[in-house]
Amino acid sequence: MAVSRRDVFKLGGLAAAGAAGLALPWGAGVSASSASLLPTSKMPKVFAAPFTRLGVLTPTVGTDADGPFDEYHIKAVPGLAGIVPGLQTPVLGYDGLVPAKRIDVQQGRRIKMTMYNNLPPAHPTFGTPMGISTHLHGSASLPQYDGYASDVTAPGQKKTYQYPNFQNARTLWYHDHGVHYTAQNAYSGLASQYHLHDPQEQALLPQGEFDVAVTLSDMMFAANGSQMYDDRSHSGLWGDVILANGTPWPVMKVKKRVYRFRFLNASISRSYRPTTSPAAPMYMVATDGGLMPKSQQVTSWRHGSAERYEVLIDFRNFKAGQRIELRNLSNPNNRDYDFTGKIMAFDVVDDPFDKNDPTSSTIPGTLNPGNEVMNLVDTGRFKVRNIRVQRDDTTNEWNLNGESWHDVVDSGYKKVLADPNLGDTEVWEIQNNSGGWFHPVHIHLIDFKILSRNGRAPFNYELGPKDVVYVGEGETVKVIMKFGPHKGKYMVHCHNLPHEDHDMMHQFSVGLKESDLDDNDPIWADPPTPI
CATH class of the missing domain: 2.60.40.420 (Cupredoxins -  blue copper proteins)
Structure with a gap:
């Protein structure tokens, strides 16, 4: 069943008068002070919390007739997240975590991932059905393992997905794709990153500590800290709190070197136009399907839901103690609020790092000129x-x-x-x-x-x-x-x-x-x- 705005308010324990806070006219560039119904003392503060890196899942190793593979067992369960100061937000999480842990895998290494639907029959906050379907977005999986929307795993069921990982290195993400309720499920937290590595990417771009996953999302909150859901007659949901890896407007300490950021837009509707202030040198090096033929210097980019962009940001010429903000210039037909123009911040520190690592000071020009997709040419015969x-x-x-x-x-x-x-x-x-x-x-x-x-x-x-x-x-x-x-x-x-x-x-x-x-x-x- 569809859930109305009135039902959301009832489920969140809100008075009907709170609906006035969402009654905004539709139009390009619409702005308002806020959408959440939190008291001012509970509203998350901008640049007050430290940036948190995504955890990484550890697999067990299995063997079948085709050889070794990595095996994961993940449970979709309700959880609680401390997003709002002093309050707990009910969420849905892979293993109960929001943000969920990511998966790292080397090219050619197969994965079998069993997803257990340990969710209740109805969403704890919105009341929507809790069938799920897990899509590894960016993977050339067989149809039965692709997270087809109507291939629904009901509460009390499990499904084992098989991922071949033969493609070139890229940033993928796994998220719910259950028919008709993907929005509520993904909004509540059923999403995380999945990194496929190969030798070419590992030789060219920063790794380890300097290869940073950033999952962007947005939410709006009821007075009790629970999520509010209003998609404005199925037009879209735009929250007034911007999250990076589940933390509102976090601050990350960065060393004076080049970093690689894997930006995933996991917002269910919002698009972003990130830029830095003061301007930091930025270079686009990879898109959804992996390395670009050549790196491209950028000052901002338009970033829609589900897109992944990998960006090198060069902090070498900033002074220790200097702050660089990652801001959001937004795009037409978003709904913007007082603080949705900010995403996160970087504080430069003078900590040591391995200066013999060539990726610490190098912006590669040529990346992957042999990519088959990028060498396709429209001959007029197709x-x-x-x-x-x-x-x-x-x-x-x-x-x-x-x-x-x-x-x-x-x-x-x-x-x-x-x-x-x-x-x-x-x-x-x-x-x-x-x-x-x-x-x-x-x-x-x-x-x-x-x-x-x-x-x-x-x-x-x-x-x-x-x-x-x-x-x-x-x-x-x-x-x-x-x-x-x-x-x-x-x-x-x-x-x-x-x-x-x-x-x-x-x-x-x-x-x-x-x-x-x-x-x-x-x-x-x-x-x-x-x-």
């Missing part, structure tokens, strides 16, 4: 698909080319948006004429190259392999992709999660005819089992 991201003003639902996930389900999961053969290359033109919304469009299975925006060159920071593309207001974005390495059905959807849930999600099939027996059926090939 099939062109036109994809329209739209809103139906009658049903108040979102769709792709006039069709929604409801249509896919009603067809018995046969209806597809595209049906390329295995190994085909296609060009997709994604058009946004939906009015006052931007759409981060995610295509599962493959990486793609952005060819153009409204006929012009892509932004320099997105000149790398992508799996999410920010399609701004009035934009037509052209992308090129090669389909493989697996046959089967995969999803394409908007990653503004209230849009995805209502109901801006479709599927495409690779190498399948309608009459074919699908050995990798995403729902039935390897279904969940009882715990």
Whole structure:
């Protein structure tokens, strides 16, 4: 069932009068002082808490007929997070943690991850159903292990996912993808990073202490410290508290050297435009699908939900004791509040480090010129698909080319948006004429190259392999992709999660005819089992 704003207030123990705090008009660049109903004394303070690094999960080692693999057992359970001073916020966490621990793996090392749904039947705060589906975003997984939205693991069930990790190094993330309630589940904490390493990336970019994962999210809070959820008739949710790795506006101590930051936007709707003040030299070195052909110097970048950008920030020329703020310039059609223009801060310290490490003082120019995706060229001979991201003003639902996930389900999961053969290359033109919304469009299975925006060159920071593309207001974005390495059905959807849930999600099939027996059926090939 859908949860109304009134139901959220009841569940949060709030008076109906509190609703006035959310009654803001829609429009580009909308601002207000706050959305949370916290008393001033409880509102998290900007730059008051230390930055916390993501923990790393330790696997056990297993062996099967294909050789060794890393094995993880993770439980999705309710937890408590100390985000608001003096209060506990009920959350959903992998192993009860928000933020959850990340996974690190070397290229070629397989992983088997068993996800246990130990959640109650209904969300403790919002009352929504608690079926889950775990998607490793950025992985070329088989369909039955891809977190297909309708492949739902119910409370009391478990599912073992298999990840091949044959792709080049990249920042991935695993998050919930349960049909119709992805937004509530991810907002409540079911998300974390997953780092795939390879020798090329390890030789070029900072590692260990100087390879820093930063997961960005935003929340709004009820007076008792619980989360508030208002997606404004499925338009999106924009919180007034910005979190980096689960901490509001944290401060990180940095040494006088080059750092690598893996920025993931895990906000369910908000986009960011990060910049530094005072300006620090910044270089984009990797996008969703890994290393760019060449590094690109940037002063800011537009960062939509689910996109990952890896940035080198050079602190060498700052003095010890100096503070550099990571600010948010925002983008049209976000909802901004008093402090959403700030993200986190860096305080420079004069602590020692290994100056013989070449990555401490080097900004590599050439990174991965041989990337197959980035070497795709539109010859004019490839099939062109036109994809329209739209809103139906009658049903108040979102769709792709006039069709929604409801249509896919009603067809018995046969209806597809595209049906390329295995190994085909296609060009997709994604058009946004939906009015006052931007759409981060995610295509599962493959990486793609952005060819153009409204006929012009892509932004320099997105000149790398992508799996999410920010399609701004009035934009037509052209992308090129090669389909493989697996046959089967995969999803394409908007990653503004209230849009995805209502109901801006479709599927495409690779190498399948309608009459074919699908050995990798995403729902039935390897279904969940009882715990």
